[in-house]
Amino acid sequence: MYIAMNRFRVARGREEDFASLWRLRERYLSGVAGFRTFLLLRGEPQADHTLFVSHSEWDSASAFRAWTDSDAFRRAHADARTPPGTLLGHPQFEGYEVLLRK
Amino acid sequence: MYIAMNRFRVARGREEDFASLWRLRERYLSGVAGFRTFLLLRGEPQADHTLFVSHSEWDSASAFRAWTDSDAFRRAHADARTPPGTLLGHPQFEGYEVLLRK
Numbered sequence: 001m002y003i004a005m006n007r008f009r010v011a012r013g014r015e016e017d018f019a020s021l022w023r024l025r026e027r028y029l030s031g032v033a034g035f036r037t038f039l040l041l042r043g044e045p046q047a048d049h050t051l052f053v054s055h056s057e058w059d060s061a062s063a064f065r066a067w068t069d070s071d072a073f074r075r076a077h078a079d080a081r082t083p084p085g086t087l088l089g090h091p092q093f094e095g096y097e098v099l100l101r102k
Numbered sequence: 103m104y105i106a107m108n109r110f111r112v113a114r115g116r117e118e119d120f121a122s123l124w125r126l127r128e129r130y131l132s133g134v135a136g137f138r139t140f141l142l143l144r145g146e147p148q149a150d151h152t153l154f155v156s157h158s159e160w161d162s163a164s165a166f167r168a169w170t171d172s173d174a175f176r177r178a179h180a181d182a183r184t185p186p187g188t189l190l191g192h193p194q195f196e197g198y199e200v201l202l203r204k
Contacts, residue, residue, distance in 0.1 A: 003143060019201050029204065041105060041198035053198065096143035096155065099121050102131065 001036070001098040002061045009049040009088040015042070018052060018086055028076035029056070034063025049088050061095065103138070103200040104163040111151040111190040117144070120154060120188055130178035131158070136165025151190050163197065 010018045022040045029035050036057040043051035058064040067073050112120045124142045131137050138159040145153035160166040169175050 003141075022202055038202070038204040039105075039200050040202035042201050043196055043198050051196070052201075094145055094153070096145050098141050099144050099154075100124055100140070100142035102140040 001101070002058045002064055003096045003098060004056050004058065004064050005094045005096070006054045007092040007094065008052045008054070010052050011049055011086060011088055012045065014086045015050050015052075017083065021082060022054065025076050028072055029067075032067050032070075032072065034059040035067065061097070064095070103203070104160045104166055105198045105200060106158050106160065106166050107196045107198070108156045109194040109196065110154045110156070112154050113151055113188060113190055114147065116188045117152050117154075119185065123184060124156065127178050130174055131169075134169050134172075134174065136161040137169065163199070166197070 008018070019040065019042070029038055036059065038057075039055040041053040041055055043053070056064070058067075110120070121142065121144070131140055138161065140159075141157040143155040143157055145155070158166070160169075
């Protein structure tokens with residue numbers, strides 16, 4: 001199993017706007033081959049930002065990569081652009097293999 | 103729902119030793135009140151380390167905190183000490199609320 005995470009530093013006061021974008025975006029994952037679960041995570045507020053993490057579980061790294069290369073992926077991201085001033089810097093991608101699961 | 107993660111920078115060549123420690127440690131979570139799921143994640147190898155993440159899902163932040171205050175938690179960590187030279191720096195804790203789940 002493979003987990004894809006993106007880490008977003010969201011400006012203070014923009015947290016609700018950011019979460020709303022994901023309520024739209026996650027709908028596009030329905031029925032994508034190899035997709036299992038999506039979570040949107042919100043960390044503790046910091047001085048100038050709140051860390052959000054988009055967390056998606058996939059059958060394999062190759063299933064995830066096929067999705068990022070698909071038209072459905074481009075549509076999802078075109079429909080849910082992040083307004084200027086929402087993020088501090090670019091999101092940081094992290095991909096993981098699941099070694100243990102309990 | 104609440105997710106507790108610890109991020110570990112594991113020295114190159116020590117990845118298998120580190121994963122083995124967790125095969126012991128995760129057993130202690132069975133039956134802990136409010137515990138749902140545990141994952142051990144391994145990221146892409148970097149120049150001097152590989153990032154591992156321990157990821158546990160809980161009913162709530164308070165269920166997680168009750169576990170960290172328990173005797174069972176202390177036993178789990180006493181039995182699975184990390185040998186010197188395994189980690190680059192201290193693990194970094196991150197706690198998250200789950201805003202969306204699909």
